[in-house]
Amino acid sequence: MQQDNAITVNDVQAAKKRLSGIAHRTPVLTSTTVNQRTDSQVFFKCENFQRTGSFKFRGAYNALTQLSSLEKQRGVLAFSSGNHGQAIALSGKLLNIPTAIVMPNDAPFVKQTATRGYGAEVILYDRHTTNREELAQSLAGDRHLTLIPPYDHPHVVAGQGTAALELIAAVGQLDLILVCCGGGGLISGSAIATKALLPNCRVIGVEPELADDATRSFHSKTLQTVTNPNTIADGARTPSLGKITFPLVLNYVDDMVTVSEAAILRTMFLLWERLKIVVEPTGVLAAAALLEGVITAPGARIGVIISGGNVDLAEVGKLFAEDDR
Structure with a gap:
């Protein structure tokens, strides 16, 4: 196994070849409503359409x-x-x-x-x-x-980075990519790929406020932890970034921000309603940062990775009933 800090875009490219014909090349969707609301051009990389319903x-x-x-x-x-x-x-x-x-x-x-x-x-x-x-x-x-x-795990990180490779191949130049963050595999791989292909593109990670260990780790430069956070974004309940992903986040990611539980619900509702796609709470974290104004970039071309769509449909009514729009 290679050294922890030796994961490069070559590893992501090699992963892409292994996944060719096996993984779905997921669609990139746009929304006039979202573009008008954010005063930018937004491209949603929809990993909710990936096999098993997520980038994983x-x-x-x-x-x-x-x-x-x-x-x-x-x-x-x-x-x-x-x-x-x-x-x-x-x-x-x-x-x-x-x-x-x-x-x-x-x-x-x-x-x-x-x-x-x-x-x-x-x-x-x-x-x-x-x-x-x-x-x-x-x-x-x-x-x-x-x-x-x-x-x-280096091979997991490299595989996750293929989502960003595909996004950039599909839409070209981007000024900003927003990625959800739990343990840091997706954002690490995506940032490695993005910085190799688009060095001036900013990569920003997004966490729930209730599970903000990676954001605190990023800003303090010291690994922070969280214990069983009570967030509806179950994919972001990880206790901390990993020994491999923490250094990669520090090296390749430009910023980390958080969004509230209410923001997650509002964004989830909007994407279901406007884009007509099934997205789970964790899957909307990156979109929530943009749509709720935590991140603003007027006039920019922005990539947003929708990480997954494995929501329990029996519970959706309860979630949306909590939406206090």
Whole structure:
């Protein structure tokens, strides 16, 4: 495995080749309403249309393809609130690799069901009493499985960066790219790719206010943590940036900001209503920073990565009922 700080655009390009014909080339959508509201030209890279419903498939498949024959035979284990688990499960199914996923027992039911549907064993735990990383490491060791973490892995980071490669290939010059941030895999990979192709393009990460560990880490230059944050953006409930992603964020990302729970709900509603797309709360973080005025860039060409769409439809009515527009 390469050094933590040695992930380059060449690794992202190599991941793109591995994913060619396997991952979906997700669409880029625009909205006149959004452009008028923000006084800019906005391009939404819609990873909610990716296989398994999120960008996570990119990193998972890229990582699993590079395992040794023995590692593939023994199988892999991952821990995930849902999207990485689904991605590992489907990648394992496609590559004939056994998979087991450690998931919190309060993960959206739609994510649990889909993960099992792809053939993975799902191991549930209580996130209020159990450290998922410790549980996963223990299980992987006992079962001789290869642990594939959701973000703190060079092959995962490189795979996630292919989303930004595709966005830039589709729309050309951009002044700004907004990316949601949980553990930092997507923003790290996207920033590496963006800075290589568009050196003057600013890359800004977006977190929930209730899970602002990466933002605090970025501004303090010291790794900060958060414990079980009570945000509806379940994909951003990660405790901290990783040993790999934290240095990458400091090196390649230009700024980090946060958005409120109310802003997440309002943006989610707007994208469902205007773009006619199903987007989960975590998936709208980057869009929320722009649409709520946390980030303003009049006249700019702005890329926004919509990270996923795995929302529990049975719960949507409850979420939208909380929207206090």
